[in-house]
Amino acid sequence: MIPEPLKKFIDLFSKIPGVGLRQAYRIAFWFLKHNKAFMYAYGFSLKEMADTLAVCSQCFFVFEKRTEEQTFCVICSxxxxxxxxxxxxxxxxxxxxxxxxxxxxxxxxxxxxxxxxxxxxxxxxxxxxxxxxxxxxxxxxxxxxxxxxxxxxxxxxxxxxxxxxxxxxxxxxLGLGLPRGAEVEFADEDTLSNAIRSRK
Amino acid sequence: MIPEPLKKFIDLFSKIPGVGLRQAYRIAFWFLKHNKAFMYAYGFSLKEMADTLAVCSQCFFVFEKRTEEQTFCVICSxxxxxxxxxxxxxxxxxxxxxxxxxxxxxxxxxxxxxxxxxxxxxxxxxxxxxxxxxxxxxxxxxxxxxxxxxxxxxxxxxxxxxxxxxxxxxxxxLGLGLPRGAEVEFADEDTLSNAIRSRK
CATH class of the missing domain: 3.40.1360.10 (Dna Topoisomerase Vi A Subunit; Chain: A, domain 2)
Structure with a gap:
């Protein structure tokens, strides 16, 4: 009764971290409420990520790979x-x-x-x-x-x-201290001690 | 610093119900940990849904549209x-x-x-x-x-x-009564009343 392409979608999307079987169903029917072009845009965005992005060989951040030789990200280069x-x-x-x-x-x-x-x-x-x-x-x-x-x-x-x-x-x-917006009264002892020590 | 295709992905996926900006980032980097074929599979699954599924003109459930004339789902036909x-x-x-x-x-x-x-x-x-x-x-x-x-x-x-x-x-x-597995002791008054009335 559930069409094969929908089953496949549910199977794949329920594997995404934080998305379970129930949410995968909800997402599928949400997509199906929209038009073809809408779903295409999502599919294409995934394909484009796969085709153009690479992981920096030095720092492991992502970057847009424009030439085969490029192995460093924007920051490392x-x-x-x-x-x-x-x-x-x-x-x-x-x-x-x-x-x-x-x-x-x-x-x-x-x-x-x-x-x-x-x-x-x-x-x-x-x-x-x-x-x-x-x-x-x-x-x-x-x-x-x-x-x-x-x-x-x-x-x-x-x-x-x-x-x-x-x-x-x-x-x-990284320095320890009070986070911006925190009130001294409600800071825990450890945070307050660190804030005193790192005063300037 | 964030590559354009990644920005586009985040922008689209953060709009999915139940997925916010933070989870969209997490999903993007989860995808990027996998290989190209993996991301292609997801993109293709979306394209396939868009290309093959239609909504039944009678009951509004989805079905796999095999001919142009087909407007009813598996159940309605x-x-x-x-x-x-x-x-x-x-x-x-x-x-x-x-x-x-x-x-x-x-x-x-x-x-x-x-x-x-x-x-x-x-x-x-x-x-x-x-x-x-x-x-x-x-x-x-x-x-x-x-x-x-x-x-x-x-x-x-x-x-x-x-x-x-x-x-x-x-x-x-739909009939009202005790759900399977429910203990009589802990059922609320309303549920129990309905269960008594619908006894058989």
């Missing part, structure tokens, strides 16, 4: 940026958030996740790639661990510091 | 089904759920939503189409209001009954 500093981030959207501040002019390294105590999950992280990159680029002066101040973020920062010891590079981490 | 009974449902997935029970052999009418007290929202519902359909098919003997027993469902059922009065057709509604 920007000569006006500071190539002696690398900010290590968990994921692509962290890079985007930092870029939006316009406060940082160095390079990035996208880890692709955080280190977990369960070692099995860590083989997907680009840890080896980071070490090789630092080894390959002796001009690297500073590594900023732009990683969340959570338990898993702290573990990751600790492990990264250990791994980078042989390189004798300056390793820093 | 099935001669072995009882064409004298129409189950009115809110949405496509309700039809699918009822079909799964294999207890119903009549036809359907997908309203496309429920009636709200705010009249402005009711013009998208296929109310006129239902009335015209009953008018066109004098063999119709029964209309089953297969609509949720909620406040909005009750309002919809009431309005539909009013609208169908001139046709002098038998109008029924």
């Amino acid at each position: 920007d000569k006006s940026r500071d190539h002696t500093v690398i900010a290590v981030v968990e994921k692509e959207t962290d890079l985007i958030s930092i870029e939006k501040t316009k406060q940082y002019r160095g390079l990035y390294h996208i880890l692709g996740g955080l280190i977990t105590p369960d070692e099995h999950n860590n083989h997907d992280l680009r840890l080896k790639e980071l070490m090789e990159r630092i080894d390959r680029n002796p001009q690297t002066k500073e590594i900023i661990l732009a990683i969340s101040h959570t338990a898993q973020g702290d573990l990751t920062a600790m492990e990264l510091e250990k791994m980078m010891k042989p390189f004798a590079i300056n390793i820093t981490r | 099935d001669k072995s089904r009882d064409h004298t009974v129409i189950a009115v449902v809110e949405k496509e997935t309700d039809l699918i759920s009822i079909e799964k029970t294999k207890q119903y052999r009549g036809l359907y009418h997908i309203l496309g939503g429920l009636i709200t007290p705010d009249e402005h929202n009711n013009h998208d519902l296929r109310l006129k189409e239902l009335m015209e359909r009953i008018d066109r098919n004098p063999q119709t003997k029964e209309i089953i209001l297969a609509i949720s027993h909620t406040a909005q469902g009750d309002l919809t059922a009431m309005e539909l009954e009013k609208m169908m009065k001139p046709f002098a057709i038998n109008i029924t509604r």
Whole structure:
């Protein structure tokens, strides 16, 4: 009773993270309420992403690949940026958030996740790639661990510091303090202590 | 810094119901972790839906359109089904759920939503189409209001009954009672009263 192309759509879209079977059905019927051109636009947008985007061989951010030789993203190939500093981030959207501040002019390294105590999950992280990159680029002066101040973020920062010891590079981490808009009265003790220590 | 094809993807996918800007970003980078063929499959599935599926001119369910002349879905064109009974449902997935029970052999009418007290929202519902359909098919003997027993469902059922009065057709509604697996002790008064009344 359910047409084959619809079944296929549901099967594929229910696999997208955060989308289950029920939402996949809802999305399918939402699409079918629109016209052909509307659905084509979505299909084409996916095809265009597949055809034109590539992942930077150095920092692992995406970029529009215009020639076969191009392997570096816009940021890594920007000569006006500071190539002696690398900010290590968990994921692509962290890079985007930092870029939006316009406060940082160095390079990035996208880890692709955080280190977990369960070692099995860590083989997907680009840890080896980071070490090789630092080894390959002796001009690297500073590594900023732009990683969340959570338990898993702290573990990751600790492990990264250990791994980078042989390189004798300056390793820093994003400052702790009160977030903009936070009221002193309601800040937790830990946040407040950090805000006092990092006063200026 | 964000490549144009990625921006376009985010812009389109963040418009899907239940998917916001943040999840659209997450979905985009999830796609980019996979290979080209993977993304193509999703794009193709959307194109295939657009190219092959149509909405039934009678009940508004989807079907695979194989010839230009075909305007009825698999259910409406099935001669072995009882064409004298129409189950009115809110949405496509309700039809699918009822079909799964294999207890119903009549036809359907997908309203496309429920009636709200705010009249402005009711013009998208296929109310006129239902009335015209009953008018066109004098063999119709029964209309089953297969609509949720909620406040909005009750309002919809009431309005539909009013609208169908001139046709002098038998109008029924899905039975009320205890849902399978429910414990008597924890059933609310209303549910329990209905279960007692519909005992057999």
